[in-house]
Amino acid sequence: MCSTTEILHSIPVDPLTGSISVPVYQTSTFVQEAPGVNKGFDYARSNNPTRKVLEDLMAKLENGHSGFAFATGLAAIDSVIKLLSAGDEIVAVDDIYGGAYRLFTHVYEKLGIKIHYVDTTDAENILEYINDKTRLVWIESPTNPTLKVSDIRKIANITKCFNALLVVDNTFASPVLQKPLELGADIVIHSGTKYLAGHSDLVAGLVVTKTEELSERIKFIQNASGGILGPWDCFLTIRGIETLGLRVEKQSATALKVAQYLSHRPEVDQLYYPGLPSHKNHKVAKKQQNGVYGGIISFSLIDDTQDAAVSFVTNTKYFKLAESLGGVKSLLCHPAQMTHASVPREKRLSSGVQDSLIRLSCGIEDAEHLIADLENAFRALKKSKPVVAV
Ligand SMILES: *Cc1c(COP(=O)(O)O)cnc(C)c1O
Numbered sequence: 197m198c199s200t201t202e203i204l205h206s207i208p209v210d211p212l213t214g215s216i217s218v219p220v221y222q223t224s225t226f227v228q229e230a231p232g233v234n235k236g237f238d239y240a241r242s243n244n245p246t247r248k249v250l251e252d253l254m255a256k257l258e259n260g261h262s263g264f265a266f267a268t269g270l271a272a273i274d275s276v277i278k279l280l281s282a283g284d285e286i287v288a289v290d291d292i293y294g295g296a297y298r299l300f301t302h303v304y305e306k307l308g309i310k311i312h313y314v315d316t317t318d319a320e321n322i323l324e325y326i327n328d329k330t331r332l333v334w335i336e337s338p339t340n341p342t343l344k345v346s347d348i349r350k351i352a353n354i355t356k357c358f359n360a361l362l363v364v365d366n367t368f369a370s371p372v373l374q375k376p377l378e379l380g381a382d383i384v385i386h387s388g389t390k391y392l393a394g395h396s397d398l399v400a401g402l403v404v405t406k407t408e409e410l411s412e413r414i415k416f417i418q419n420a421s422g423g424i425l426g427p428w429d430c431f432l433t434i435r436g437i438e439t440l441g442l443r444v445e446k447q448s449a450t451a452l453k454v455a456q457y458l459s460h461r462p463e464v465d466q467l468y469y470p471g472l473p474s475h476k477n478h479k480v481a482k483k484q485q486n487g488v489y490g491g492i493i494s495f496s497l498i499d500d501t502q503d504a505a506v507s508f509v510t511n512t513k514y515f516k517l518a519e520s521l522g523g524v525k526s527l528l529c530h531p532a533q534m535t536h537a538s539v540p541r542e543k544r545l546s547s548g549v550q551d552s553l554i555r556l557s558c559g560i561e562d563a564e565h566l567i568a569d570l571e572n573a574f575r576a577l578k579k580s581k582p583v584v585a586v
Contacts, residue, residue, distance in 0.1 A: 198257050198372045200441040206256045207434060208249065220431045221245045242419050246427040250402075250434050254392075257371040257437075258384050260404035262411035264418050265430055269367065269387025270295050271423035272401030276332070276363055276383055278417045282308030284331040289316045289346065291339040291547050293365065293387075294536055317477055319350040326358050336365040337374070338481070341494045341531045341555040342548040343468045345477035348484060352380025361410075367391070367522075368492060372444040373485040377406050383414075388425075390522030391491075393436040394443055398429045443524065446560050447491030453563040454556065454570070455493050463574055466550065468494040491559075492521060494531075497552040497577075504577060505530045505552040511576035514561055514569045521557035526566055528556050 210219050221244055226237040237243050247265050254263035266272040273296055280286070288300065290313040300311045312325040316335050326333065333355045337346045348364060355362040363383045364376035370391040376384050386392055388400030405411045418424060425433070448471070455469035467474075470481035471489030481489060497504045509517050515528040519535055529535060531549050539549070558566060 198375075198441055200439075203253075203257065203441055204438055206253050207438065218246060218249050218431055218434050220427050222427050240427075241422050241424060244424075244427050244430070246430045246434075247425060250425070250430045250437075253434060253437060254371075254386075254402050254404050258366070258377055258404040259375055260377050260384065260406050261408055262405050262415070264403040264405075264414050265388070265425040265433070266401035266403065266418070267423045267425055268399045269385070269389055269401040270299060272385045272387075272403045273299060273365075274423065275403060275414055275417045275421065276385060277304055277309070278421065279361075279413055280304075280309055280331050283329065285310045285312065285325075285327065285329045286332045286334055287312050287314060287322055287325045287330055287360075288334040289336055289339060289344075290314055291342060291344050292334070292336060293340055293367075294538060296334075296365070298538065315344075316346040316351060317344045319347055319354060322351060322354055326354065326360065328358070330358055330360045332361050332363055334363045334365070336368065337484070338368045338470055338490065338492070340368065341468075341492075341535065341553065343368075343470050343475070343492060343494060345470050345475075345481040345484065347480045348374075348376050348379040348381060355382075356380070368490055369485060370440060370444055370490075370522075372441050373448070373488050373490060377404065379484065382406050382410060388433050389520065391444060392440065392522075393433045394440060394523055395432075395436055396518075396520060396523035396525060396527075398432050400425050400429055400433050443560055444491070445488070447558050448488045450561075450563040450566060451491045451493055451556075451558040452489065454558055454566055457567050457570070458493065458495055461574060463497055463499070463577060464495050465498045465500060465552075466496045466548070468548075491557060493556045493558070494553055495556075496550040496554070499577075500550050500552045502530075502532060502551050504580075505532070505554055507577050507580045508554055508573045511573040512569050513572070514559075514566055515556060521555070523557070524560045526557060526559035526561055526569075528554060531555055 228234045251263035314321045361382040364381045367387045384404045386402040515526045
């Protein structure tokens with residue numbers, strides 16, 4: 197969907213010097229010839245040439261009007277919610293990123309915004325909650341950690357009928373696999389921390405808007421609230437994006453092999469990977485993601501206990517135990533005790549996050565090494581299990 201040629205040649209050569217790498221403009225202000233007479237930049241919160249390259253690049257890759265770079269993914273999400281006023285409503289995917297849930301529920305609900313959480317894998321469910329006060333429909337596809345896939349085109353048709361905006365958190369797919377604006381969405385957001393930057397070395401957030409009108413409103417909020425990404429992290433994110441296509445292709449191919457391996461393990465109970473025909477939303481994923489399914493896999497164990505999960509996640513060598521995902525080095529985590537620890541157990545279980553659920557983020561190591569690593573963790577699991585005497 198995004199070729200590496202397109203990505204690389206969407207990054208301009210520095211017009212001033214010919215530098216093939218994007219210069220880092222580490223400055224707070226820009227000297228003016230006369231008040232208001234400048235070269236397009238006046239103060240680094242409002243604009244910065246390094247940031248502009250990243251913002252223009254993201255607009256191009258997501259096929260939008262404008263891009264905006266923020267300090268973190270959550271700062272990007274925050275800027276979009278600031279389009280709303282007290283009394284407005286949001287319909288959001290129930291399996292939403294935990295940090296977005298915290299922001300919506302503990303910050304914005306207090307300010308008078310009402311949020312309804314629904315299972316958007318069936319687009320019709322949205323009809324139960326959408327009304328004339330609904331300003332945003334907020335989805336992620338695939339979701340974290342159970343990789344539910346929602347039909348973006350179908351949902352966009354519904355939001356249009358109600359004059360609401362469709363926002364897609366495209367963090368898990370990246371523009372290499374999926375371009376929500378082309379499927380009818382109005383705004384795309386990213387945690388640039390994950391696949392875009394891709395090296396687990398920074399936090400960043402991006403917003404891409406479809407229309408000029410939305411661009412102006414987000415630009416205003418970005419400058420008014422000030423949660424921008426600094427020039428050095430913009431540079432690193434641009435450098436990361438140069439290899440986005442290569443990384444995501446490799447990570448997806450590896451994840452498919454790992455998922456196929458896991459599907460044959462007797463210790464595995466539920467297995468979530470949209471690339472497997474057994475996945476509930478495989479058909480939609482296939483259509484929407486161009487037949488490539490990303491680097492994230494989740495699975496639970498037959499021995500559905502936290503102890504079993506802890507044994508597993510502490511017995512891998514290449515899969516490092518850490519929050520976050522999408523980097524070149526493979527990571528794994530235990531959502532019940534890590535990313536989803538703040539979600540009450542009942543709610544967690546009902547959204548499929550079992551006690552033993554383990555999330556893998558496949559890096560760019562070779563698939564056979566990663567599979568051997570998992571094989572060792574399964575072996576350790578057997579050893580840690582007490583033998584019951586007959
Ligand atoms: C990590 C993540 C975020 C938040 O991004 P930060 O950069 O950590 O603030 C938002 N959405 C999804 C899907 C994520 O995985």
